[in-house]
Amino acid sequence: MKSFSRHLLQLLLGAIILHALWLAGYLLIRSEVLPAPWAVYAHMAHLNGSDLLAHTLTSLQRIGWGILIATVLSAILSLSMILYPRVGRTLSTFIYFTYPIPKLALLPVVMLLGGLGEATKVVMIVLIILFQLAVSMRDALLAIPEEHFAVTRSLGASTWGLLRHLLLPAALPAALSALRIAIGTAISVLFVTETYGTTEGLGYYISDAWMRIDYLDMYAGIALLSLMGVGLFILIDLLEAILCPWQSIGKDKAYRA
Structure with a gap:
């Protein structure tokens, strides 16, 4: 848990640096296009809290389902590749061929096939993370x-014992590390998908404020979307500290070194 506490301190330091850069940009530009941090937060305090909460929960639900489905599918795929070598060779070839394809370029195809509903947004997140x-x-x-x-x-050990005591402990840290990397991309994709065919979600809220030239509203949405990403990042760190304590021990030793 010590390494988790250090992560929180690092995030706090990162937030301070980010706000310092934001403030420097505001002082340098002096334009309504880049309002001061305190102006944005003061504006957020006067916004309709239930409306913002609804948009935030909608976005959180979409990315939550995407992460959950992608995690389950990736676990099935990776374990199948190890437990069944013939299946593994076929799946490895498929992944090798499809991994470099830019998934965001498939957005028009997914929308044409699945429409503009919730499923399309979740599918895009799954494709990015999977x-x-x-x-x-x-x-x-x-x-x-x-x-x-x-x-x-x-x-x-039975097959279940092999999964429980060897395969899952080996795969879990790698999955959590990959999730950290994928979270930022997934939120970016969420933003793009929420600008089409919906009136709910932080992506819609930000783009709508942008079109209305309401920069304080726009930055309020950006701040909330960023906080959602940071919150997910902290959640992954917490899960690692709980589910993979040996990783925390290794990180503590690295910090002491």
């Missing part, structure tokens, strides 16, 4: 020494 998670988890599983498999099997 391959990163699957590749990271697969590589982590492939890095397990063969001796570990032999020892686990010699102790009479």
Whole structure:
């Protein structure tokens, strides 16, 4: 948990640096296009709280479902590639071919096939996160020494025991690390998808304020979307501290070194 506390301190320091840069930009530009930080936060205090909360919860629900579905699918894919080598070779070839494809370019196709509803937005988030998670988890599983498999099997472990005591502990840290990397991209995709065919979500709120040339509203939405990303990042760190305590021990040693 010490490393988690350090993460929080690092995030606080990052927030201070970001606001310092924001303030410097405001003082340098002196334009309504870039309002002062305190002006944005003061404006947020006077906004309709229930309206902002509704937009935030809608966005959070969309990205939450996307992360959950992508995590489950990537776990199934990566474990299948390890437990069933023939399946693994086929899936590895497919992932190798499709991973470099820019998923955001598929947005028009997904919208044409799935319409402008909630499913389209969740599907795009899944497409963005799925391959990163699957590749990271697969590589982590492939890095397990063969001796570990032999020892686990010699102790009479069943397939479930192998999953519980060897495969999942090896894949989980890699999955959480991949999620950290993917969160920023996923939120960017969420913003893009929420600018089409919806009147709910922070992406819609920001783009609507932009079109109305209401910069304080726009920056309020950006601030909330950013806070949502930071909150998800902290949640992943907390999950790692709880589910992968050996990772925290390693990080504590690295910090002391």
